[in-house]
Amino acid sequence: MQVFETPSEMAAWARAVRDRGETIAFVPTMGYLHEGHLSLMREARERGQHLVASIFVNPLQFGANEDLDTYPRDAAGDAAKCRDVGVDVLFTPTKASLYPDGFQTTVQPGPIAGPLCGASRPGHFEGVCTIVLKLFNLVRPNVGVFGRKDYQQLAVLRRMARDFDVDVDVLGMPIVRESDGVAMSSRNARLGADQRTQAQVLHRALDLAESLVAAGERGVEAIVAAAAVLIREQPLADIDYVELVDADDLSTICDLEAPAVLALAVKFGSVRLIDNRVLTP
Numbered sequence: 001m002q003v004f005e006t007p008s009e010m011a012a013w014a015r016a017v018r019d020r021g022e023t024i025a026f027v028p029t030m031g032y033l034h035e036g037h038l039s040l041m042r043e044a045r046e047r048g049q050h051l052v053a054s055i056f057v058n059p060l061q062f063g064a065n066e067d068l069d070t071y072p073r074d075a076a077g078d079a080a081k082c083r084d085v086g087v088d089v090l091f092t093p094t095k096a097s098l099y100p101d102g103f104q105t106t107v108q109p110g111p112i113a114g115p116l117c118g119a120s121r122p123g124h125f126e127g128v129c130t131i132v133l134k135l136f137n138l139v140r141p142n143v144g145v146f147g148r149k150d151y152q153q154l155a156v157l158r159r160m161a162r163d164f165d166v167d168v169d170v171l172g173m174p175i176v177r178e179s180d181g182v183a184m185s186s187r188n189a190r191l192g193a194d195q196r197t198q199a200q201v202l203h204r205a206l207d208l209a210e211s212l213v214a215a216g217e218r219g220v221e222a223i224v225a226a227a228a229v230l231i232r233e234q235p236l237a238d239i240d241y242v243e244l245v246d247a248d249d250l251s252t253i254c255d256l257e258a259p260a261v262l263a264l265a266v267k268f269g270s271v272r273l274i275d276n277r278v279l280t281p
């Protein structure tokens with residue numbers, strides 16, 4: 001496995017690979033890797049001749065009062081996991097190399113970045129789009145592999161790739177969960193024992209919503225209310241949002257007539273967890 005720390009090394013390698021007509025599959029991450037990340041890498045390994053992964057905790061996508069400084073990091077452990085899973089190139093740029101003095105241009109996503117995390121984390125998706133477009137330009141992947149755990153991020157990035165004519169397939173992969181149903185997240189490491197137990201309520205709320213839909217419920221308000229009531233039973237859970245929106249463009253709906261995504265963001269102390277499920281009538 002080669003490790004590149006500078007954008008120029010990364011770009012030179014990618015240019016040579018693409019000039020030879022070979023393909024690149026790419027998995028961007030913020031590190032502290034878990035099985036969710038590794039599942040994307042295993043899929044990406046099958047999707048291109050070369051597998052590139054990146055680790056960069058992107059300051060541009062964190063708000064002023066968010067957890068940039070406490071975001072968990074483990075550079076050595078991450079590198080070992082990448083090597084084991086068959087990563088060919090690990091790209092670990094510094095903040096100064098990606099955002100040097102004078103950097104000033106950002107990508108402004110449209111309405112798809114408006115609701116859900118876009119509403120509760122102003123500027124977040126602008127930061128996400130900007131870093132992913134930069135990474136796409138440096139890594140030049142044929143395929144970018146992302147997790148559906150970050151459902152809105154995937155939708156926003158697909159839109160960006162289309163709108164900016166980026167020649168990359170944006171692939172979404174299933175959510176990987178712990179044995180108790182909690183979606184894997186680097187942030188789970190920051191939960192206390194009681195918070196970690198109560199975090200199970202996110203997937204239980206999704207299960208409940210799914211069973212209501214299976215039983216014939218089609219009212220968005222009723223489904224959202226049932227999920228929220230269940231979550232509020234956990235004393236440490238502080239709801240950021242519970243919303244059921246159109247699965248394609250994330251627009252508001254009244255009744256479940258087409259696939260919709262139930263998206264949850266819940267805080268446990270300073271740790272904010274997200275989860276989601278597509279509900280199909």
Ligand code: AMP
Pocket residue numbers: 028029030031036037039040145146147148149150173174175176177183184185186
């Ligand atoms: P992050 O390091 O949190 O920025 O995530 C990097 C990539 O891994 C994103 O595409 C995430 O959607 C994906 N990812 C994170 N957690 C999971 C999970 N539990 N299952 C599947 N993909 C995930």
